[in-house]
Amino acid sequence: MRVTFTVNGRKQEADDVWEGESLLYVLRERMGLPGSKNACEQGECGSCTVRLDGVPVCSCLVAAGQVEGREVVTVEGLADFAKQRAEKSGCASGACGTSLQEAQQWQSKPADSQTGENTDLSPIQQAFIDAGAVQCGFCTPGLLVAADELLERNDSPSDADIREALSGNLCRCTGYEKILDAVRLAAARGENQTAGQGA
Amino acid sequence: MAGATRTPTNLTQGGKTDAGIGASTLRPDGTLKVTGEFAYSSDMWHEDMLWGFTLRSTTAHAEIVSIDTSEALKTSGVYAVLTYDDLPTDVKNYGLEIQDTPVLAHGKVRHHGEPVALVAADHPETARRAAAKIKIEYRELPVITDEASALAEDAILVHEGRDDHHIGHVPHPNIVHRQPIIRGNADEAAKKADVIVSGEYVFGMQDQAFLGPESGLAVPGEDGGVDLYVATQWLHSDLKQIAPVLGLPEEKVRMTLSGVGGAFGGREDISMQIHACLLALRTNKPVKIVYNRFESFFGHVHRHPAKLWYEHGATKDGKLTHMKCRIVLDGGAYASASPAVVGNASSLSVGPYVVDDVEIEAIALYSNNPPCGAMRGFGAVQACFAYEAQMDKLAKKLGLDPVAFRQLNAMEQGTIMPTGQPVDSPAPVAELLRRIKAMPLPPEQQWLAAGEGADVRALPGGLSNTTHGEGVVRGIGYAVGIKNVGFSEGFDDYSTARVRMEVIGGVPVATVHTAMAEVGQGGITVHAQIARTELGVEQVTIHPADTQVGSAGSTSASRQTYMTGGAVKNTCEAVREKVLERGRVKFGTYHPAWATAELLLEGGKVVTDGGEVLADIADVLEGEAVDLELEFRHRPTEPFDLKTGQGFGHVQYSFAAHRAVVEVDTELGLVKVIELAVAQDVGKALNPLSVVGQIQGGTTQGLGVAVMEEIIVDPKTAKVRNPSFTDYLIPTILDTPTIPVDVLELADPNAPYGLRGLGEAPTLSSTPAVLAAIRNATGLELNKTPVRPEHLTGT
Numbered sequence: 001m002r003v004t005f006t007v008n009g010r011k012q013e014a015d016d017v018w019e020g021e022s023l024l025y026v027l028r029e030r031m032g033l034p035g036s037k038n039a040c041e042q043g044e045c046g047s048c049t050v051r052l053d054g055v056p057v058c059s060c061l062v063a064a065g066q067v068e069g070r071e072v073v074t075v076e077g078l079a080d081f082a083k084q085r086a087e088k089s090g091c092a093s094g095a096c097g098t099s100l101q102e103a104q105q106w107q108s109k110p111a112d113s114q115t116g117e118n119t120d121l122s123p124i125q126q127a128f129i130d131a132g133a134v135q136c137g138f139c140t141p142g143l144l145v146a147a148d149e150l151l152e153r154n155d156s157p158s159d160a161d162i163r164e165a166l167s168g169n170l171c172r173c174t175g176y177e178k179i180l181d182a183v184r185l186a187a188a189r190g191e192n193q194t195a196g197q198g199a
Numbered sequence: 200m201a202g203a204t205r206t207p208t209n210l211t212q213g214g215k216t217d218a219g220i221g222a223s224t225l226r227p228d229g230t231l232k233v234t235g236e237f238a239y240s241s242d243m244w245h246e247d248m249l250w251g252f253t254l255r256s257t258t259a260h261a262e263i264v265s266i267d268t269s270e271a272l273k274t275s276g277v278y279a280v281l282t283y284d285d286l287p288t289d290v291k292n293y294g295l296e297i298q299d300t301p302v303l304a305h306g307k308v309r310h311h312g313e314p315v316a317l318v319a320a321d322h323p324e325t326a327r328r329a330a331a332k333i334k335i336e337y338r339e340l341p342v343i344t345d346e347a348s349a350l351a352e353d354a355i356l357v358h359e360g361r362d363d364h365h366i367g368h369v370p371h372p373n374i375v376h377r378q379p380i381i382r383g384n385a386d387e388a389a390k391k392a393d394v395i396v397s398g399e400y401v402f403g404m405q406d407q408a409f410l411g412p413e414s415g416l417a418v419p420g421e422d423g424g425v426d427l428y429v430a431t432q433w434l435h436s437d438l439k440q441i442a443p444v445l446g447l448p449e450e451k452v453r454m455t456l457s458g459v460g461g462a463f464g465g466r467e468d469i470s471m472q473i474h475a476c477l478l479a480l481r482t483n484k485p486v487k488i489v490y491n492r493f494e495s496f497f498g499h500v501h502r503h504p505a506k507l508w509y510e511h512g513a514t515k516d517g518k519l520t521h522m523k524c525r526i527v528l529d530g531g532a533y534a535s536a537s538p539a540v541v542g543n544a545s546s547l548s549v550g551p552y553v554v555d556d557v558e559i560e561a562i563a564l565y566s567n568n569p570p571c572g573a574m575r576g577f578g579a580v581q582a583c584f585a586y587e588a589q590m591d592k593l594a595k596k597l598g599l600d601p602v603a604f605r606q607l608n609a610m611e612q613g614t615i616m617p618t619g620q621p622v623d624s625p626a627p628v629a630e631l632l633r634r635i636k637a638m639p640l641p642p643e644q645q646w647l648a649a650g651e652g653a654d655v656r657a658l659p660g661g662l663s664n665t666t667h668g669e670g671v672v673r674g675i676g677y678a679v680g681i682k683n684v685g686f687s688e689g690f691d692d693y694s695t696a697r698v699r700m701e702v703i704g705g706v707p708v709a710t711v712h713t714a715m716a717e718v719g720q721g722g723i724t725v726h727a728q729i730a731r732t733e734l735g736v737e738q739v740t741i742h743p744a745d746t747q748v749g750s751a752g753s754t755s756a757s758r759q760t761y762m763t764g765g766a767v768k769n770t771c772e773a774v775r776e777k778v779l780e781r782g783r784v785k786f787g788t789y790h791p792a793w794a795t796a797e798l799l800l801e802g803g804k805v806v807t808d809g810g811e812v813l814a815d816i817a818d819v820l821e822g823e824a825v826d827l828e829l830e831f832r833h834r835p836t837e838p839f840d841l842k843t844g845q846g847f848g849h850v851q852y853s854f855a856a857h858r859a860v861v862e863v864d865t866e867l868g869l870v871k872v873i874e875l876a877v878a879q880d881v882g883k884a885l886n887p888l889s890v891v892g893q894i895q896g897g898t899t900q901g902l903g904v905a906v907m908e909e910i911i912v913d914p915k916t917a918k919v920r921n922p923s924f925t926d927y928l929i930p931t932i933l934d935t936p937t938i939p940v941d942v943l944e945l946a947d948p949n950a951p952y953g954l955r956g957l958g959e960a961p962t963l964s965s966t967p968a969v970l971a972a973i974r975n976a977t978g979l980e981l982n983k984t985p986v987r988p989e990h991l992t993g994t
Contacts, residue, residue: 018324034205034242035235039410039460040492044924047410075235119230129229132888135896136719137232138410138460144233160656167933170924172410172461173719175895176932 005067007031008077017064024048024059026067027074035075035141039170046169049142050074051081056149058168075141078148082122085152124148127186128179135173143169147183156187204418205244206428207457212727213708213738219731220952223888226724227741228717239458240430243416245485249278251478252326253471253488254316254333255497256308259917260355260567261337263306263315270332271318276325278482280333281317285481288446293469295436295572297363297375297534302444302473308337309357310532310569311918312497319478319486342567342917346506346527349373349564357532357565365538368841375530375563376538378545380844382617383556388521392512396592400509400585401983403909404529405502405900407574408929409718411460413470413498414489417479424451425476430459432466434714435750441473445480449746452476456744462718463900464573465499467755468535496922500535500572501910503528503563505544505581511554511589517599517607521556524548526582528571530563535572537563542688542839543578546618546848550586551628551681552608557617559844567917569910573755575900576682576962583680584984587967591676591974601971602636602677605629610681619845622852625945627880631856632679634878634941640675641860641874641937644668659862659869661933670866673873676859676971680963684956685758685850689838692758692850693830695749696726696766697742698774700734700816701824707803707816709734709771712742712828715751715763720958721889722759726767728885733771734778735800735816749830757853757956760885765951766831774825775800782819834949851947855879855960857898857968860936863976868988870906870973872936875965880943882955887942894961895938901965903930905973909985 003026004013014030024041027033027050036059037047043061050059051073059072073081124147127133134140143166150157150165157165162183171179212227231237268280283291283305291305292298304315316333320326343349343357349371356372365376389395415429424447431437434454442449459466471488478486490498506527512520526544530537545561561578574580594604609628615621642648646657646668653667660666686692697712709730717723727739744751751763779798782805787793796807805813839846860873875898884890907928911920921927946953966984974981977991988994 018322020324028242029244032205032244033235034239034244037239037410037460038241038412038489038491040924042492042923042925044492045410075233079234119234121230121233125233128233129225132223132225132892134226134229134232135721135892136409136411136459136461137228137237138239140232141235160654163932164656164662167931170410170929170931172408172463172900172929173896174892175897175899175938176935177895177938178892179932 001065003064003068005069006071007033008073008080019065021064022060023062023064023067026064027059033074033076037138037141039138046146047139047142049145049169051145051149056146075144078144079120079122079125082148083120122148123189124151124186127182127189131178131182131185133174133178133182139169139171143171143179151187151190155190157183205238205242207238207455207743209740209742210723211738211740217731217737218728220728220885222728223886224724224728226721227727228723237458239411239460240428241412241414241489243428243457243487245416245418248416248485248487249319249321249482250323250326251475251486251488252318252323252330253314253474254318254330256304256311256313256315258308258337258339259311260340260342261308262340263304263308264336264338266316267334268316271329274325274329274332276321277318277329278484279319279478281477281481282315286444288444290443293440293444293473294534295468295536296538299358300533310567312569314474317474317478319482343373344566344568344914344917346564349566357567373565375534375565376541377560377562378541378839378844379842380545380557380559380617382619385521385523385556385558388556389512391514392520393515394593394596395510395512396589396596397510398589398592398982400507400588402505402581402584403904403984404504404571404912405574405904405908406496406910406927407463407465407499409461409463409465412490412492412495415457415471415475416485416487417475418485419479419483422451424453425479426453427472427476428455428457429472430457430466432462432716432718432755433753434716434744434746436753437469437472438746440469441476444473445476454746456716459716459718462754463575464577464755467573467753468500470498492924493922496919500570502574503530503540503571503581507581507585509585509589511593513593513597515597517597517604519552519554519608522549522554523558526561528561528563529566529568531566531568531570533570535570537572540578542848543683544582545844546616546839547579547681547683548582548586549617550583551610551626551679551854553610553614559617568912569919575897576959577756579680579682580963580966583963584967587678587964588970588982591971602632605679606632617844618839618848620847620849624851624947624949625880626852626854627943627945628679628854631854631878631880632677635677635856635858635876638858638876638939643673659864659871660867665867665869666864671862671864672976674861674863674972674976676968676975678964678967678971679854679856680960682757682853682960682963683849684761684853685756685833687836687849689836692752692762693832694751694762694766695828695830696763696770697748697828698730698767698770699824699826700774700778702817702820702822705817706738707736708738708740709736710740710742711767712748713751713763713766714744714746714748715759716744716754718754720754720759720893721886722763724889725760725764725885729764729767730771733768733775735802735804748828757958760954761950761956762831762833764885766829768951769831770827770829773827773829777825778816778819779805782814785819786814851950851955853955853957853960855964857964859968859972861969861972861976863973863991865977865991868991870986872902872969874936875902875968876939877961878941878943879957879960880945880955881957882947882950883944883953884942885952885954890942890957891940893958894940897958897961898938898965899930899935901962902935902969904984905966905969906985
């Protein structure tokens with residue numbers, strides 16, 4: 001079958017999709033977007049987390065056909081997504097919130113260079129690097145999508161809030177301490193920025 | 200082979216990051232990893248590639264009567280179906296130390312999930328469905344599942360006709376290796392004991408549960424060879440095992456490390472490497488294999504489950520008199536790393552304590568259980584769980600504080616190990632214990648902190664809302680452990696680094712090329728730091744790890760910062776000397792300091808140790824590069840004597856201590872770990888941020904095996920019952936407590952920069968500390984990991 005949906009603001013089309021294929025498979029193997037990860041393919045680890053019409057989902061559990069005509073944001077589009085949200089609301093951490101409608105209407109800008117240090121990152125991506133929250137990095141894309149969504153709804157989450165929001169994302173390397181640090185850091189930077197703007 | 204590919208690339212760091220060793224510089228691969236661009240082994244892609252699938256045995260022990268692949272071959276989209284009969288040469292087995300593992304089963308399967316046939320097809324689902332059409336007729340055999348069945352008079356031999364180098368000294372062919380250690384006279388010393396305690400302990404089978412599944416891409420070359428992109432812990436060890444079974448010389452199997460999604464020991468053994476190459480060479484097309492989680496549980500070895508018997512004695516003033524122990528590790532169907540695990544289990548079985556009179560025996564069994572091998576802590580973990588339980592029992596019986604009792608018997612620099620080897624660098628065991636004890640305790644009843652009734656998220660059971668504090672009891676436990684660093688027992692353990700220094704665009708840059716497997720630990724971060732420190736450059740490029748450079752040894756045994764870090768340092772020093780030689784020739788006549796002063800490279804310049812600038816590196820090199828590849832070795836070790844266990848077997852020791860604070864819902868048997876405090880000596884923290892990350896991660900894996908992680912193998916059928924993340928639980932962020940870390944830096948004079956390998960020690964003492972805390976809360980004996988609710992409620 002043919003499946004057409006919007007990924008990171010661009011219309012994408014996949015042909016000859018077998019009915020049993022997951023959204024994760026189509027993203028990774030048919031659309032050249034391997035950022036969403038395949039750690040368990042059974043909805044337990046959260047490494048494949050993407051936003052589907054704004055809602056975080058395990059893309060391994062979503063049949064590709066279910067996504068027809070809908071909007072998907074993956075880790076590859078997270079920086080652009082956060083940037084546009086910030087431009088709209090003056091709040092880069094996402095802490096000021098995005099409505100479902102806004103999330104659905106989001107469009108990406110042209111791709112950034114991928115050369116490394118000078119890539120434009122969203123606040124949560126930068127915080128993960130700065131806090132040492134990345135080791136092997138296989139859980140990172142899913143955690144970033146989940147943490148970004150948390151900060152979008154809650155600009156100053158308590159530790160208990162962070163733990164609850166990220167409890168669907170397994171990490172085997174870090175012991176989670178530096179992941180908590182990263183989310184706290186992104187939230188604190190968001191507050192500073194908001195305060196600096198007098199908002 | 201032409202065509203579009205997605206494969207690993209160089210990582211260049213500079214400009215924003217200019218710090219050398221000792222600074223918390225950030226990962227050079229960090230940006231790629233947070234943008235989703237980092238190319239993991241499961242992300243490899245090639246135009247026209249096929250998908251491979253492995254058909255595995257559905258039974259643990261059986262003769263293969265027949266295999267019929269005809270229906271599978273007829274499936275549209277299928278390019279190849281391979282069985283044992285299709286293997287191209289006389290070499291059909293592989294293995295880390297003993298080549299006992301068939302590439303594909305021949306005549307017999309020895310464990311549940313053993314590879315029997317391979318399929319390549321144009322879609323992974325097509326390959327899976329075709330594999331399901333392969334008909335295999337099995338004739339079931341009795342299963343060997345424990346020591347009693349392995350050594351029974353009529354026991355079937357798991358491997359007949361063994362001719363490996365251990366068969367001569369093991370008491371039974373179903374024992375892979377046996378290592379006794381006898382020192383002093385334990386029976387005689389026992390007479391001095393005022394108290395004697397003994398115990399039997401059971402350690403469950405733990406899985407590494409790295410998140411990136413076994414995967415990779417094999418691309419057939421025009422020369423009849425193959426290019427293999429794969430996630431592994433040791434490229435050259437893989438190569439040695441892969442090339443012979445493909446019938447290719449090693450230079451025709453070109454391996455490149457692709458992104459590794461964690462390892463923890465589970466990638467020391469071959470998984471899909473050979474299978475993907477066989478399919479690629481047969482079909483002459485690139486072949487990708489990606490395991491799903493179910494298959495991953497069958498696709499790698501696990502941590503050895505163990506039964507341990509211990510006896511300790513002590514005088515009434517708290518001095519240990521003697522120790523006797525027997526450790527039985529279940530190695531499963533194939534040897535993997537079992538012999539080395541036995542060596543560790545026996546030589547580290549006393550723990551970080553002074554005991555002069557010991558009688559130790561460790562063995563690993565062959566059985567029909569899943570093969571077991573390397574996992575973080577490697578033989579030292581199981582022993583630590585048991586000897587630390589013994590320490591608490593002794594302290595209790597003597598009426599002594601458990602920390603004070605441990606400190607009284609703690610080893611220190613100069614202590615003689617049971618192997619007769621002196622501990623010849625700092626061993627701050629008592630100090631580590633002092634530090635964790637001195638850390639402030641988390642406040643009581645934190646669930647009331649918010650002041651609006653109980654926050655159930657801070658209680659055992661969490662959002663299941665099973666208690667608001669009723670029946671919840673706090674407990675505190677301590678533990679300390681000892682781990683060896685590097686490959687032991689006389690192994691020629693070396694690493695290689697190639698370093699190139701040149702001037703590009705007027706700026707001196709260094710390129711570091713090693714075969715070290717970066718598995719997440721941050722080795723590449725440290726390599727860039729070392730190059731900056733030694734060569735005075737800002738910009739460092741890390742070349743992808745491959746087999747075009749010499750071996751880096753394994754990313755295991757806490758050895759890579761020591762060994763490949765040491766190799767990078769060593770090669771950088773030689774490169775620096777070459778640069779200075781050129782400088783002396785070119786500029787020596789202009790300034791006497793070229794001949795007389797100690798010279799360094801700093802900030803792109805040659806400077807004296809007094810800080811005087813002599814020349815720009817750019818002017819010294821003048822468009823030429825210095826490029827060297829050198830090997831680095833740690834000090835030699837020797838094997839343990841097979842009868843007495845005596846020998847200078849280990850390179851270095853590593854120590855960590857934990858304090859666990861738990862809260863237990865005693866009515867429901869639910870445990871919440873509130874805090875796991877760690878103190879560890881790392882010799883020198885090359886990158887403090889990464890050091891703390893390693894310690895917290897290792898601690899959490901120890902927590903997992905304490906309260907939730909276990910691969911359940913049916914004792915009647917030897918079949919794995921829980922091969923999924925639904926049924927095999929690893930700690931989530933809700934299960935993991937705060938982990939305060941106290942890092943000591945007492946230099947080891949034998950090691951590069953004085954550093955001490957650190958990745959494994961925190962996995963040792965974490966588990967017994969949690970167990971001790973639960974015992975402290977409940978008063979129960981608890982001799983098994985993981986602790987389950989029924990162990991606490993007696994139901």
